[in-house]
Amino acid sequence: xxxxxxxxxxxxxxxxxxxxxxxxxxxxxxxxxxxxxxxxxxxxxxxxxxxxxxxxxxxxxxxxxxxxxxxxxxxxxxxxxxxxxxxxxxxxxxxxxxxxxxxxxxxxxxxxxxxxxxxxxxxxxxxxxxxxxxxxxxxxxxxxxxxxxxxxxxxxxxxxxxxxxxxxxxxxxxxxxxxxxxxxxxxxxxxxxxxxxxxxxxxxxxxxxxxxxxxxxxxxxxxxxxxxxxxxxxxxxxxxxxxxxxxxxxxxxxxxxxxxxxxxxxxxxxxxxxxxxxxxxxxxxxxxxxxxxxxxxxxxxxxxxxxxxxxxxxxxxxxxxxxxxxxxxxxxxxx
Amino acid sequence: xxxxxxxxxxxxxxxxxxxxxxxxxxxxxxxxxxxxxxxxxxxxxxxxxxxxxxxxxxxxxxxxxxxxxxxxxxxxxxxxxxxxxxxxxxxxxxxxxxxxxxxxxxxxxxxxxxxxxxxxxxxxxxxxxxxxxxxxxxxxxxxxxxxxxxxxxxxxxxxxxxxxxxxxxxxxxxxxxxxxxxxxxxxxxxxxxxxxxxxxxxxxxxxxxxxxxxxxxxxxxxxxxxxxxxxxxxxxxxxxxxxxxxxxxxxxxxxxxxxxxxxxxxxxxxxxxxxxxxxxxxxxxxxxxxxxxxxxxxxxxxxxxxxxxxxxxxxxxxxxxxxxxxxxxxxxxxxxxx
Numbered sequence: 271x272x273x274x275x276x277x278x279x280x281x282x283x284x285x286x287x288x289x290x291x292x293x294x295x296x297x298x299x300x301x302x303x304x305x306x307x308x309x310x311x312x313x314x315x316x317x318x319x320x321x322x323x324x325x326x327x328x329x330x331x332x333x334x335x336x337x338x339x340x341x342x343x344x345x346x347x348x349x350x351x352x353x354x355x356x357x358x359x360x361x362x363x364x365x366x367x368x369x370x371x372x373x374x375x376x377x378x379x380x381x382x383x384x385x386x387x388x389x390x391x392x393x394x395x396x397x398x399x400x401x402x403x404x405x406x407x408x409x410x411x412x413x414x415x416x417x418x419x420x421x422x423x424x425x426x427x428x429x430x431x432x433x434x435x436x437x438x439x440x441x442x443x444x445x446x447x448x449x450x451x452x453x454x455x456x457x458x459x460x461x462x463x464x465x466x467x468x469x470x471x472x473x474x475x476x477x478x479x480x481x482x483x484x485x486x487x488x489x490x491x492x493x494x495x496x497x498x499x500x501x502x503x504x505x506x507x508x509x510x511x512x513x514x515x516x517x518x519x520x521x522x523x524x525x526x527x528x529x530x531x532x533x534x535x536x537x538x539x540x541x542x543x544x545x546x547x548x549x550x551x552x553x554x555x556x557x558x559x560x561x562x563x564x565x566x567x568x569x570x571x572x573x574x575x576x577x578x579x580x581x582x583x584x585x586x587x588x589x590x591x592x593x594x595x596x597x598x599x600x601x602x603x604x605x
Numbered sequence: 606x607x608x609x610x611x612x613x614x615x616x617x618x619x620x621x622x623x624x625x626x627x628x629x630x631x632x633x634x635x636x637x638x639x640x641x642x643x644x645x646x647x648x649x650x651x652x653x654x655x656x657x658x659x660x661x662x663x664x665x666x667x668x669x670x671x672x673x674x675x676x677x678x679x680x681x682x683x684x685x686x687x688x689x690x691x692x693x694x695x696x697x698x699x700x701x702x703x704x705x706x707x708x709x710x711x712x713x714x715x716x717x718x719x720x721x722x723x724x725x726x727x728x729x730x731x732x733x734x735x736x737x738x739x740x741x742x743x744x745x746x747x748x749x750x751x752x753x754x755x756x757x758x759x760x761x762x763x764x765x766x767x768x769x770x771x772x773x774x775x776x777x778x779x780x781x782x783x784x785x786x787x788x789x790x791x792x793x794x795x796x797x798x799x800x801x802x803x804x805x806x807x808x809x810x811x812x813x814x815x816x817x818x819x820x821x822x823x824x825x826x827x828x829x830x831x832x833x834x835x836x837x838x839x840x841x842x843x844x845x846x847x848x849x850x851x852x853x854x855x856x857x858x859x860x861x862x863x864x865x866x867x868x869x870x871x872x873x874x875x876x877x878x879x880x881x882x883x884x885x886x887x888x889x890x891x892x893x894x895x896x897x898x899x900x901x902x903x904x905x906x907x908x909x910x911x912x913x914x915x916x917x918x919x920x921x922x923x924x925x926x927x928x929x930x931x932x933x934x935x936x937x938x939x940x941x942x943x
Contacts, residue, residue, distance in 0.1 A: 323830075326830075326834065328830055328833065348833060348836050348837070348838055349836045351834075351836070352834060352835050352836030353836075355834065356834065357830070357831070357834045359828075359830055359831065363827070363828060363831075364682070364828075365826060365827070365882070366882060367876055367880055367881050367882040368826065368881065368882045368883060372881075372883055373827075376823060376824065376826075376827060376835065377835070379820065379824055379835040379836060379837075380835055380836045382820070384817075384820065385819060385820060385885075386819065386820035386823060386885075412880075428831075432834075432835065
C-alpha cells in the first residue's frame with residue numbers, strides 16, 4: 271500500500287525581496303507517494319528549481335504548508351532533515367581531488383560522530399550503494415575526472431548513502447548523453463520500486479519522463495499545477511495542451527510527444543513491414559507524406575520481402591536502390 | 606606525512622646548528638641538553654636566547670598560518686583566499702600602526718624607546734586590530750549570502766586599513782614610522798624569552814583546537830546546499846571556521862608581524878603533494894608543511910652572508926609567489942580544457 275509521504279497545501283514559493291516577495295508560483299496543492307517515481311515537468315522559469323529548493327528546506331515557503339512524513343517541514347531541525355531528505359542538485363560541482371568513495375562516504379555524515387570517521391557499518395553501506403548504482407569500477411577515481419553521467423550517479427549514490435526515505439533531484443539528466451539519461455532514470459525507477467523510496471525529480475526530458483515516471487507534475491507560469499499518471503494526463507488532454515507549439519505534436523496513441531512534420535508533398539509508397547515504416551519515416555522527415563493510399567507520379571516500393579528499394583519514375587523507368595539514402599537522393603530532386 | 610614530520614626535525618636541527626656565528630656541533634648539542642660546563646657564555650646565549658626561540662616561533666607560526674589559509678580557502682571555496690586577503694592581517698597592521706604611530710604624535714614619546722612596555726603595546730595592538738576586523742567579517746558573513754561578496758568585502762576592508770595606515774604614517778615621527786616598517790617586514794626573531802613560552806603555549810592550544818573542524822570543512826567542500834542537506838548549520842560553520850582562522854592569524858601576526866604567502870601557498874602545496882581535498886589529511890599535512898616551510902625560510906633568511914638581515918617576508922614571498930603563479934597557470938589550463 272503506497273503512502274503519501276509529502277503533502278503540499280496551498281503552497282506559495284518564491285524569494286523574499288527587500289520590499290515585497292517575488293512570487294514564482296502559488297496555490298500548489300499536491301501529494302507525493304513512496305514507492306513511486308514522481309517527475310516535475312515545466313519550461314525554464316516555471317519554478318521547478320524553486321519548488322525543489324523549497325521542498326528541500328533551502329528556501330522558506332512564502333505561504334502554505336509542507337508536510338513531510340506527517341510532520342511540518344519547518345518543525346524539522348537541520349540534523350533531523352538530513353536523515354529524511356537527500357538531495358541531488360543540478361549544475362557542475364567544483365569538487366577536486368576527492369575520490370568517489372570518499373564523496374559517497376560524506377553522505378554518511380548525519381550518522382557519523384564528531385570526527386566524521388566511517389565505522390564498519392558506514393563503510394559497508396557505502397560499498398552497498400556503490401554496487402547498487404553500478405559504479406564499482408570507478409570508486410577509487412577522482413570525482414573531477416568523471417564524465418557528467420558518472421558524476422550524477424555518484425551524487426545519487428551519496429544521497430542513497432544518506433539513507434533517507436525521500437530523495438529530491440533537480441534535473442538529474444541535464445548535461446548528460448542520451449543512454450546515460452535513460453540509465454539514470456531506470457536507476458531512479460528501480461530505487462523507488464525496490465527500496466520504496468519517495469523520489470521526486472525535475473527534468474527537461476519530456477519524452478523519457480513520460481515513459482518512466484509514475485506520476486507527472488506539470489508546472490506552468492501563472493497556471494495551476496496539474497498532476498497525475500502520464501496516461502491520465504494524456505487522456506484528459508492536459509499533456510496535449512501543456513506543450514503545444516509549432517513542430518511538436520502530442521501523439522495520444524503512444525502518449526508521447528513527437529516532432530510534428532508539416533507536409534508539402536505526397537508520394538505513393540507501396541510495400542509492407544519494417545522497410546516500409548522506415549521509408550515512410552525518412553520521407554516524413556523531408557516533408558513528404560508517403561502512403562499507399564495517395565496517388566503520385568513517382569512510386570516507391572519498400573518491402574521486407576524484396577531486396578533493396580525500387581523507384582518507378584513517371585517515364586516508366588525502374589530504378590533500384592540499395593539504401594534509403596539512395597532513394598532520397600534520387601527522388602528529392604525530382605519531386 | 607612521515608616524510609614531512611622528518612623534514613621538520615631535520616630543518617629544526619639545521620636551524621639550531623647553523624647560523625651567522627658558527628658554533629661547533631658538539632657545543633650546540635651540549636648547550637641544548639643543559640651541559641653548559643666549558644661552553645662559552647656567548648654561545649649559550651646565542652643558542653638558548655636566539656636560535657631556539659626563533660626556531661620554535663617559526664615552527665608554530667608557520668603551522669598556524671598554513672592551517673588558517675587552508676580554512677579560508679575551503680570556507681570561501683576560493684584558491685586565492687588567505688589570511689592576508691581577508692583583511693585580517695591588515696587589521697593587525699592597523700592596530701600596530703595605531704599604537705606605534707599615535708603614541709609618538711599624541712603621547713609625545715616614541716614607542717620605540719619604551720622597550721618592554723612598548724613591545725606589549727604592539728602585541729596588544731595587533732591582536733585587537735586583527736580580532737576587530739575579524740569580528741567585522743564574521744558579522745558581515747551572517748548577513749551576506751555569497752562567499753565571493755564576503756571575500757570582496759574582506760579585501761575592501763584591507764584596503765581601508767592600509768589607507769588609514771598611510772594617513773597615520775604621514776602624520777608620524779620618522780622614528781616611529783621606521784619602527785612600524787620594521788614590524789611590517791615580519792620576523793621570527795622578535796619573539797624572545799618569556800614571550801616565546803607564551804606564544805608557543807597559546808598556539809599549542811589553538812592548533813589542536815582547529816583540528817576539531819575537520820568534518821565541518823569536509824562538508825563545506827560539497828557546497829552550501831549539499832552541506833546543509835547533510836545536516837550542517839552553514840552560518841554557524843562559516844562563523845566557526847572564520848573565527849578559528851582569524852584568531853590564528855591574529856596571534857601569529859601579533860608576535861611575528863605580517864608573514865605573507867605561507868598561508869596562501871602551503872595548502873596548495875599540500876593538495877598537490879597528497880592529491881586530496883580531504884581535510885583529515887590536509888589539516889595535519891598543512892600544519893607540518895607550514896612548520897617545515899617556515900623553518901626553511903628562517904634558515905634561508907639567516908644564511909651566512911645575509912647576517913640575519915634578510916626579512917622573512919622576502920624569503921616567504923620568493924618561495925610562495927612561484928607556487929601561487931603555478932597554481933594560477935594550472936587552473937587556467939584546466940578551465941580551457943574543460
